[in-house]
Amino acid sequence: SYVLTQPPSVSVPPGKTASITCGGNNIGSKSVHWYQQKPGQAPVLVIYYDTDRPSGIPERFSGSNSGNTATLTISRVEAGDEADYYCQVWDSSSDPHVVFGGGTKLTVL
Amino acid sequence: EVQLVQSGAEVKKPGESLKISCKGSGYSFTGYWIGWVRQLPGKGLEWMGIIYAGDSETRYSPSFQGQVTISADKSISTAYLQWSNLKASDTAMYYCASAPDVSGIPYYFDYWGPGTLVTVSS
Numbered sequence: 001s002y003v004l005t006q007p008p009s010v011s012v013p014p015g016k017t018a019s020i021t022c023g024g025n026n027i028g029s030k031s032v033h034w035y036q037q038k039p040g041q042a043p044v045l046v047i048y049y050d051t052d053r054p055s056g057i058p059e060r061f062s063g064s065n066s067g068n069t070a071t072l073t074i075s076r077v078e079a080g081d082e083a084d085y086y087c088q089v090w091d092s093s094s095d096p097h098v099v100f101g102g103g104t105k106l107t108v109l
Numbered sequence: 110e111v112q113l114v115q116s117g118a119e120v121k122k123p124g125e126s127l128k129i130s131c132k133g134s135g136y137s138f139t140g141y142w143i144g145w146v147r148q149l150p151g152k153g154l155e156w157m158g159i160i161y162a163g164d165s166e167t168r169y170s171p172s173f174q175g176q177v178t179i180s181a182d183k184s185i186s187t188a189y190l191q192w193s194n195l196k197a198s199d200t201a202m203y204y205c206a207s208a209p210d211v212s213g214i215p216y217y218f219d220y221w222g223p224g225t226l227v228t229v230s231s
Contacts, residue, residue, distance in 0.1 A: 001171070031216055031217075033216070033217035033218075035154075035218070037154075042204055042221040042222065042223050042224055043146075043154065043204070043206075043218075043221050044221070045217065045218060045219055045220075045221075048216075048217045048219070049216070049217075054219065084153075086153065086154050088154075088217065088218075090214055090215065090216045090217075092214070095171070096168065096214070097156065097168060097170055097171075098144065098156035098159065098170075098215070099156070100146075100153065100154045100155065100156060101153075102153050103153040103154070
């Protein structure tokens, strides 16, 4: 089955740029979606279809996807961005299903 | 305003059955999929399965096939997740989430419920 690989943790000082990667075999041929989950809360969609932002999500959040890596980029990181981030795809294999990455803990130093 | 309201926390014993619910409002329930996602304590998100509210077409993760049953009652805009034989290892937070239907595919989850905490302990 399809596997998405994320780094367990990423740390960045406030005001800097955080990049969270999501690796998968030819992931550039799939649509990647990203969720933010703060402690004790439900996940929130922050990027869909690789680059689109839902209403209410700051422009500081952006996404890209090419080759074997998709990336969530958070510019001008704020303390409130500290959370777990998950990538997700729909795998249209012989047994279509949802796949989540293992998640990345973003720490704002 | 789109809302997914989940049933309250449950404490059950091993071997018992359980059915939790997720009621959608503020959108066309029958035009969306409802997925269920498990989160074990301190762990990541695991997709369990998904149901199309319009016709109840259901797909399961191989990891959960046969372990749970997903259903929906479109007349009351509610989806369900049920177990017939709970185990201690089912102790987790369970989220429902809505997914827009795009040519029969639920690509992503746009809204999430607050979660239902299920605790299974003797």
